[in-house]
Amino acid sequence: MTNVISQLCLLEYRMNMTDNQLLRYARHIQLKECDIQGQERILAAHALIIGAGGLGSPAALYLASSGIGHLTLVDDDVVELSNLQRQIIHTTETLGHTKVESARHMLHAINPDVTVHTHAQRADEALLNRLIPTAQVVLDCSDNFETRHLINRLCVTHRVPLISGAAIRFDGQISVFDKRHDDSPCYACLFPPDSNFTNEPCSTLGVFAPLVGIIGAMQAAEALKIVAHMGEPLMGQLLTLDARTMAWHSIELESNTGCLVCSPPLNIDNIMS
Incomplete structure (x- = not known):
């Protein structure tokens, strides 16, 4: 009886997925943790990526190749020669193009079925307030604390899961902040917005090329697991x-009861912009 039910379920999903899709995503479908139902959720999902550079490149490539239905990219920069050492979504042929259009071209070459929305502008509050509520998951692939705190604040406000990654020199980090769960910390619990952090641009400090690939790919993995x-x-x-040294460390995080962003009662007027 179980086999009959499985065959009926497969027939139902075959009606929703084309033969090409079943073949393209076969390795996901073969995973019992994903199966056809999980792949269907991926095909219906919308992910928002802020930053189409070192982290955003592998994250976008893996999300598109995995069949994410809608992918929105936000970045105001253009492709420069120094980017090509690590920003693998861009090529020599797209030097001088906006990063989001360069990325769109590559993503469609990999998977033409993915709908790619692009915004060649800075991720300001007005834009993110419009985009974040439309997404099921947000990937912060930006490179400065101001933008990270803005993304976090709006993800808390709209209760959208946030996957935060960072990489500089040889050091990388990743975490998931999901205020759909009351006990989840937010980015500001870990890095308070009133702290005096100094941005460390890779243009002056450098970054090991494969490191951003590792962290960006992990951001994509976390996004796929969520959707x-x-x-x-x-x-x-x-x-x-x-x-x-390829040494990994896991640090347990807890909500900060004094957090300026996510501690109840949430008062947006008092949160730092």
Whole structure:
């Protein structure tokens, strides 16, 4: 009886997925944790990526190749020669193009079925307030604390899961902040917005090229796990990597009861912009 039910379910999903899709995503479908139902969720999902650089490149490539239905990219920069050492979504032929259009071209070459929305502008509050509520998951692939705190604040406001990644020199980190769960910390619990952090641009400090690939690919993995309802996201954990030794460390995170962003009662007027 179980086999009959499985065959009926497969027939039902065959009506929703084309033969090409069944073949393209066969390796996901073969995973019992994903199966056809999980792949269907991926095909119906919308992910928002802020930043089409070192982290955003592998994240977007893996999301598109995995069949994410809608992918929105936000970046105001253009492709420069120094980007090509690590920003693998761009090519020599797209030098001088906006990063989002360069990325769109590559993503459609990999998977023409993915709908790619692009915004060649800075991720300001007005734009993100419009985009974040439309997404099921947000990937912060930006490179400065101001933008990270803005993204976090709006993800808390709209209760959209946030996957935060960062990489500089040989050091990388990743975590998931999901305020759909009251006990989840937010980015500001870990890095308070009133702290005096200094941005460390890779243009002056450098970054090991494969490191951004590792962290960006992990951001894509966390996004797929969330939208497909499989596995356990990195919520409440900060995973760090020292690429010089390939040493991984996991740090348990807790909500900060004094957090300026997510501690109840949530008063947006009092939150730092």
